[in-house]
Amino acid sequence: MLQTKNCRECSKVRFLLVLLLLGVCGICHALNLSNAYLSPRNSERAVRAKTQFIILHTTEAEAKSSLRKLSRNGEAHYCVDRDGKVYRIVDRRKVAYHCGTSMWSGRRNIDDVSIGIEVVGYHDRALTSAQYAALKELVLLLQKLYAVKDANVMPHAQVAYGTPNRWHRRSHRGRKRCGMGYATPSVRKLLGLKERWLVDPDVKARRLTVGDDFLAKILYAKNADSLLPYRLPGAQPSKKPSIHAKEKVAISPKQAKQVATVAKAVSKVKAIVPKAPTVKEVFIKKGQTAWDVAREAYNAATTIYVFPDGRKVAGDQLADWESLVAGTKVILGDENASPVQTLTAGTHPRALIGDALTAVDTWYIRPTGGRLQGSQLTAKHLQALPPGTKILTGYAMCGPVTSKNLPSKLCPTRWDAPDTYYLFPGKPLQAASAIDMKRVPAGTYIFYKN
Numbered sequence: 001m002l003q004t005k006n007c008r009e010c011s012k013v014r015f016l017l018v019l020l021l022l023g024v025c026g027i028c029h030a031l032n033l034s035n036a037y038l039s040p041r042n043s044e045r046a047v048r049a050k051t052q053f054i055i056l057h058t059t060e061a062e063a064k065s066s067l068r069k070l071s072r073n074g075e076a077h078y079c080v081d082r083d084g085k086v087y088r089i090v091d092r093r094k095v096a097y098h099c100g101t102s103m104w105s106g107r108r109n110i111d112d113v114s115i116g117i118e119v120v121g122y123h124d125r126a127l128t129s130a131q132y133a134a135l136k137e138l139v140l141l142l143q144k145l146y147a148v149k150d151a152n153v154m155p156h157a158q159v160a161y162g163t164p165n166r167w168h169r170r171s172h173r174g175r176k177r178c179g180m181g182y183a184t185p186s187v188r189k190l191l192g193l194k195e196r197w198l199v200d201p202d203v204k205a206r207r208l209t210v211g212d213d214f215l216a217k218i219l220y221a222k223n224a225d226s227l228l229p230y231r232l233p234g235a236q237p238s239k240k241p242s243i244h245a246k247e248k249v250a251i252s253p254k255q256a257k258q259v260a261t262v263a264k265a266v267s268k269v270k271a272i273v274p275k276a277p278t279v280k281e282v283f284i285k286k287g288q289t290a291w292d293v294a295r296e297a298y299n300a301a302t303t304i305y306v307f308p309d310g311r312k313v314a315g316d317q318l319a320d321w322e323s324l325v326a327g328t329k330v331i332l333g334d335e336n337a338s339p340v341q342t343l344t345a346g347t348h349p350r351a352l353i354g355d356a357l358t359a360v361d362t363w364y365i366r367p368t369g370g371r372l373q374g375s376q377l378t379a380k381h382l383q384a385l386p387p388g389t390k391i392l393t394g395y396a397m398c399g400p401v402t403s404k405n406l407p408s409k410l411c412p413t414r415w416d417a418p419d420t421y422y423l424f425p426g427k428p429l430q431a432a433s434a435i436d437m438k439r440v441p442a443g444t445y446i447f448y449k450n
């Protein structure tokens with residue numbers, strides 16, 4: 001008798017517990033989380049001091065290779081697969097390297113103040129319904145945890161910027177189109193986000209120029225939805241009337257005018273569908289430059305140009321950029337493009353970095369190891385730079401390394417980032433990924449993206 005009573009009470013308690021758990025987890029019940037790709041970089045990453053932004057990306061590659069790369073380099077906090085499954089990569093409290101060269105309202109290094117979510121897919125294709133649903137849950141959860149306002153949930157393309165190169169004399173927005181669709185009203189509605197930025201504060205303040213007109217329209221134009229080169233899951237098919245409909249339905253002159261406007265908009269969209277690097281091989285079209293198709297990987301050793309006559313040249317071996325005729329095939333490598341430029345014989349650095357020539361955040365590293373800051377150089381100095389000089393733009397320097405001031409202390413959030421470089425005394429510049437961190441000699445200087 002007593003036993004029966006106990007059991008009844010037990011089941012009552014159990015029932016209440018289940019109810020309680022369901023209530024607490026009401027917000028996360030739809031998330032399917034996995035730790036299968038936790039990054040080995042977690043232990044070495046610094047804890048973020050604050051979290052102002054949630055930055056959304058598109059992987060521009062399929063799930064398996066993306067997850068492996070993100071995990072290996074600790075390049076995101078989460079990754080959302082096609083089926084909506086969410087992989088944890090880097091501990092949400094720590095720094096992940098997902099933004100690269102970035103700025104918003106004058107604040108640089110957005111990695112230090114943001115959470116990065118990668119979504120398996122491409123910037124110019126729709127995601128799956130499962131991905132939009134999972135992303136909505138995840139973003140909401142993180143917004144509540146960190147009090148991030150709707151407008152500050154932004155695509156990577158919106159905060160990334162490029163330092164000057166041979167096609168852009170000034171620092172510019174448009175280095176990437178990563179995740180651009182997340183800025184449009186229709187996608188934001190799907191994600192439950194009510195606000196969006198209407199202007200680019202860095203372009204407005206003239207810190208940056210617009211380097212990609214199409215991207216600027218997607219990010220800020222009122223009609224951004226109609227410019228998206230894809231239809232969202234569940235969206236109505238095109239409003240263009242079928243011939244069948246035309247025959248059967250009589251329409252008023254006002255409706256006819258509306259139909260004509262829509263048809264005109266549709267044909268316009270077709271004309272400006274972006275031709276960005278979504279596949280590994282891209283052909284240069286008439287009027288396009290290497291930057292248009294390869295962006296910062298244009299001069300990477302992993303980018304191969306195949307000319308119409310069959311000649312193959314690696315990006316870092318090519319000197320005559322004006323000879324890239326339409327029809328040249330560009331094969332894009334897997335790895336991140338190197339941000340380091342190399343001066344070749346007979347080239348003035350202005351051709352490589354435009355107006356960043358004498359900037360405080362431009363650094364010239366001689367082949368023998370000496371470092372020179374852009375702001376200290378005269379026209380004479382610039383002329384005299386030897387071939388093989390490495391050039392970094394948008395970089396800050398810290399150091400020297402001593403037995404007390406180790407790299408992780410000097411440069412806590414970027415000491416082992418893929419775009420961080422080390423200058424050992426008397427040695428050429430080396431990537432952080434290429435050196436043994438236990439053997440960094442005293443007197444070493446560290447250059448990090450800022």
Ligand SMILES: [Zn+2]
Nearest residue numbers: 057058156178
């Ligand atoms: Zn991205």
